[in-house]
Amino acid sequence: MQLRMSAKQRLLSLLIALPLLIHLLLLIVHPGGLSTHPVSASIHRRLSSQPSSNQHQQSDLSHLLSLATGPPQDQPHQSPFRVLFIVTTLSEYDKGTRGTVHGADRLKDLVLPILLDGVSSMIERGWHVDVYLICGFSSLSPERRQMIQDALPQNVGLEVWEDAIPFYYEKKFNQQLKREDALLEIAPHGLSRQHRYVVRDKLLEYDFFTAFEDDMRIMADHVVNFLEMSVEIDKLIAQAESSPDRKVYVENPVKDQRTKRGKSMDKATVGNDVIQDPLTVEELRRLWPGFVRTEVLDRRIDNHPLLNGDYITKNYKWKSEVPPLYNYETEYGPIDPNICCNVPSGRERTPSNPTKNDLLLWETDISAMGIRHYPGSIGWAAAMTVEDKADIGSYWSGEGRVYHNVDPDMKRPRRVNSLIGQQAGWMASRSQILYFDQHACPGGFLPPFDGEEWYNDSLQTRNGAVEFWSGGYQLFGRCSFNRILSLDPKRFSRQMLYHGSNNKQRTLSMGKFVRFVDFMGQLYRVKERAIESLGGGD
Known part of the structure; x- marks a missing residue:
């Protein structure tokens, strides 16, 4: 039976849709988007304040980069770079799981210091930053909220969503209730979805959004590098759009003397030997600056398993198959x-x-990586795992049966959880978010999450658990984005995110870890092999 919407419900639906409709109309007149008035530095800005409607400036990626890297905007008529820093936290105090101490003050001793590091680095650049804290626990006392507000730099706004875990009915894969007498229950995995409602609500008020788990250290350098790489990709798209064949090419490529090319071994449209091929507009639109998590080797731990013997330097996975080259440090x-x-x-x-030498990787390894020479100033970069049908191509580290002595049947890893490189969040500009929602992501990126793409219920496990929403699995799975990591160590260093809990090294097996200096050396070995393969030899 269909239920008719009441007049009140229709009005509510219209009010929910109105902000995005207004924004889309404004984009027609001002394609770059909106900028808002800075607010007086003498007060904390209110997160709910509406953006000014009489000062519209282009907020395309190049403009945002100039705002982010320019001198601090001290004049009241100048528009600042406005960032909403979203943090999702499940527990105020540690539960004693995953290498933590039961009852330890997670909010005060971990979440707040890391949050302050990131926000302060942005304020120092003259950005206007507000914080939105999404809490999985039932309430945040006035004293604890004041503790956070007092610690934040002056003029940084704070808004808190308490008790943010949603409710749902658990269903079978066919969308039938698991039990006929099922009751509404909490969906802890749905907490990581809630930041999307915040982004939708605040979309017109900020130029840029970061949304990460509570123990990720997100610094201004990460944002600037992300914008720089995004601008470079954007330039390539414009270049390809204006070319007769809608492609962009690597300048001065190495002569390719190969007489045959590899074929796809799965649903990818390309083989695993793509090195310097031209990129189409459609492929470039799927290119995305990635991040990878790191921990710092904690030498204060007694009998640390990674410090017993020489395992971390001599016995890490795939060292024999892909021995690292360290000459990148010299060059x-x-x-x-x-x-x-x-x-x-x-x-x-x-x-x-x-x-x-203290920086550790565990989210992926060289067996999942590819290498490619991209056009323009992006240059050589590593390609992270992606859905096979979404792959735009790279030279896989296993090309030429590199791993066949270990596993004769090994194929290129795709959505292997242990290798996918979960980054615990995402960042994007307003225009990029609109592109996610309206073009790239089936079913959209922002609520409401309904319709066939969501099986009419976005909290069911087939739509993904925590990592689907917070770790970017939606972006790098369903939305088909291809993440890249620059092989320039200066830029690569700005694509590494510190996992501040620093507890994976306490709880995971030694075989998961490799030092980043060795991982980078392995990437350069794959680059060397890729260039050699262009000579056409066996």
């Missing part, structure tokens, strides 16, 4: 640990003064 410089991980001393969970 391009080393990885810089200070960008992601140089935290102040005195913090219990995060060691201070890390070196490049």
Whole structure:
């Protein structure tokens, strides 16, 4: 039986849809989007304040990059770079699982210090930043809220969504209730979805959004590098759109003497030997600056398994099959640990003064990576895992049966959970979010999450668990984006995100870990093999 909407319900639906409709109309007149008035520096800005409607400036990626990297905007008539810093936290106090101490003050000792690091780095650049805290626990006391507000830099707004875990009816795969007498129950995995409602509500008020899990250290350098790479991709798209064949080419490519090319081994439209092929407009639109999580080797831990013997330097996975090349440090410089991980001393969970040799990778390994020479200033970059049918192509590290001595039947990893490179969040500009929602992502990126693409219920497990929403699995799965990591160590250092809990090294097996200096060396070995393969030899 169909239920008719009441007049009140129709009005509510119209009010929900109105902000996006207005924004779309404004985009027609001002394609770059909107900028808003800065608010007086003498007060904390209200997150709910409406953006000004009489000062519209283009907010395309190039404009945002100029705002983000320019001198601080001190004049009241100038538009600042406005960032909404969203953090989702499940627990105020640790539960004693996953290498944590039961009852430890997670909010005060972990979440708040990392949050302050990121926000302060942005304020120092003259950005206007507000914080939105989404809490899975029932309430945040006035005293604890004041603790956060007092710690934040002056003029940083704070809004808190308490008790944000949604409710749902658990269903079978065919969308029937699992039990006829099923009751409404909480959906803890749905907490990671809630930031999408915040983004939708605040979409017109900010230029840029970061939405990450509560223990991720997101710094201004990460945002600037993301914008720089996004601008470079945007330029390539414009270049391809204006070319007769709608493609863009690598300048001065190595002569390709191969007489035959590899074929797809799955649903990809290309083989695993793509090195410097031209890119179409459609392929470029699927290119995306990625991130990868890191931890700092904690040498304060007694009998640390990674420090017993020489495992971490000599026995990491795939070392024999893909031995690292370290000459990249001489030519391009080393990885810089200070960008992601140089935290102040005195913090219990995060060691201070890390070196490049202390940075650990566990979310993926070289077997899942590809290498490609991209046009323009992007240059050589690593390609992370992606759905086979969405792959725009790269030279896989396993090309030429590199791994066949270990696994004769090994195929290129696609959606293998242990190799997908979960990044615990995402960042994007307003225009990029609108592109996600209206073009790239089936079913949309913002609520309401209804319709066939969501099986009429976005909280069912077939739509993904926590990582689907927070880890970007939607973006790099359903939405078909191809993540890349620059092989320039200076840029690569700005694509590494510190996992501030620093607890994976306490709870995962040693075989999961490799140092980033070695991982980068392996990527350069794959690059060398890719270039050699262009000679056409066996």
